[in-house]
Amino acid sequence: MTPATGERADAARNRRAILAAAERLLAEHGAQHVSLDRVAAVAGVGKGTVFRRFGSRTGLFHALLAERATRLREAIESGPPPLGPSAPPRERLLAFLDELSGLAARNIALIAAHERACADDKYADPTYRRWHDHVRALIAEARPDADAHFLGHILLASFDGDLVRYMTAQGDANRLSRSIRALATTLLNS
Template sequence: MAAERADAARNRQSILRAVEELLAEQGPEHVSLDSVAARAGVGKGTVFRRFGSRTGLFQDLLAERAARIRAAIDSGPPPLGPSAPPRDRLLGFLDELAKLAAKNITLIAAHEQACAADKHQDPTYQRWHDHVTRLIRQVRPDTDAEFVAHLLLASFEGELVRHITDHGGVKRLRTAVRDLARRIVPE
């Protein structure tokens, strides 16, 4: 794969920063290819060619926010990395998702709305689902790991995260999801 040109990388970062700013300042309903292009100081064609749609913008921004978690899963230390036991990896991953979701509630909600028709086809969701499914299969081969993975990931639905964190913070979200996971994959 060819390296990204420096100007293309700068444009990508400017565009994603513009999406983030518009989400924070005006909400997802005001994020359009036109508004993002104007904010980023690039042409609408540049945004369209790179991201394709609002959905593409939200998907890329979420993928960027999740990149640190992905790297830790692939080659990081415990509890996320491959050398940790599967149950510890699952709990560590859910903890990281709780932090990510609480910090990025508006993005998560916008992403869900934009991807509503095919949420399960979103590349970030698929990576998360595949990871959780593999871990559950290792710990509980007797259960429907695919379904349980969807169930656990549903805990990070945007409006649910907003409600729970508004009434107990990220600690409440993290504790509740960990409790659910421990019931599914007991020691």
């Protein structure tokens, strides 16, 4: 077993292979061509292994997004400023949105596939809930008079996969970050 996660070495290897295969298929062929069968074949594991581990295509996309968001989660929980807990809420919020912009721009196909797979209940997705809880708490601290719950959803809606693709299509990935930062600043100053 690996000490950090309690996961057997072969299970960890299979998980990494499955997530890499799903990411490869997403990048090369788009979400419509990501099935548990194809992922298993590319990963070199049985379909049952993929199914037992992730349950469904949606579960696979949940796990892949969570994997990509791990560094960000660790930074907001225990990292240094401006993402970490010792920074003022406004600075933390803007730094978080900048990091999330970069994550979204680097993972457009995954963000869009995840949204489509989770369309029935995207607000229940564990990664989305974690992000929303963080954004809501920072807004509530910075602007106690605001509806932080609603404003958190508004800011996170800016990371819609199709919108991210559109905003970064001209080769200016920083445009997304600048625009979301401006929106957040306006909301915090209102």
